[in-house]
Structures are given as structure tokens and as C-alpha cells.
Amino acid sequence: MLARVGQPAVDFEANAYIEGVGLKTVKLSDYRGKWVVLYFYPGDFTFV
């Protein structure tokens, strides 16, 4: 399924680093009830 406005966001689970918390598993569906921005970027230690 491809991302499309007006359609459900594909759920996922990922390992995450959270400042002040440490390493944690994050699941998109845990954020139900909140507005969320998924912010994709090419990589750490880059220039933009």
C-alpha cells in the first residue's frame, strides 16, 4: 500500500533513540489520538 492523503498511515515499529530516555521501540499506532509528523531525512552526520 502506498501513502496517500485521506488514507490510513501505514503502521510501523522501529528502534528509536530518544534524548533523555535512551533506546526504545516506537510504534506509530501508539500515537493514536495525537497529531504526528513523520519526518524522513537521508542520514545523520550530513549537512542539511
Added chain:
Amino acid sequence: MAVATRYEQFKSLGVEVLAISTDSAFVHKAWQEQELSKMIPGGVPFPMLSDAGGKIGTSYGVYDETAGVDIRGWFLVDPNLVIRAMEVLMPEVGRNPDELLRQIRAFQHAAATGEVMPSGWQPGGTTLKPSEELVGKVCEIWKP
């Protein structure tokens, strides 16, 4: 990470930002400690997710298989987990967090009131209430 500098604004709108790249969570940690914390006081304050293998990026259409990285894109997801907006850009042009914030405010206003925001709407600007009476009379209310 331009969004990190606007963190307070995202927070005041009740928006959670999830930063996602193909780096491992350990690399995210190292980047925070070695670099980001020196550029942004306290470091990037939102979860940094590892999309190792590009599985998440693939489902959102932003994974570049040749380069093995997620290209720049953001997706606004509402409280029902429905995508309300998205923007994907080629590397030569960066994103504008102010535009993202404007769209979040507009979508939140629409969700709260049922009103719609004409093009170029800014918070406090004229909104439209869709109705039968409005058909053919938008120009009387909205003067761009």
C-alpha cells in the same frame, strides 16, 4: 534539523515529531551526543527512529533503493492515523518548517470547526464554511 529549532511551536500545537532515517538507533545517539547537542541546546528533542533496510520509507514512497537512504519528506498524520498532508523534495531544496506549521494549524482548525482554508491561508485569516449558499459566492467572502 530545522524542525528541531521550532520544537516549542510543534509542542504548543500538540504535535509529536518522529524523525526517521536509515541510520541505527546507536548512530542517532552518537549524532546527538557529538554534534546536535552542540548546535541545538539539549539536542534534538524528539524520537529519532531507525529505518534500517528502508522498510518504513518504502511504505511511504520515500526510500531510494540505489542510495539506500530515505529521501526528504514529511507526512502529517491526524489523531485517527489518517494522512492529511505530505511533501517530498529532491535533495537540492530543503524544507520550510514554517509551511509545515501553517498546514498543521490549518488542518487542526478544519478538524475543530469544519471550516475550510483557502489558498495561502494564515492563522487568523478568512475561512470558508462550505454550504449550499456559498456556491458561486466565494468571491464575496474571500478576497485574496
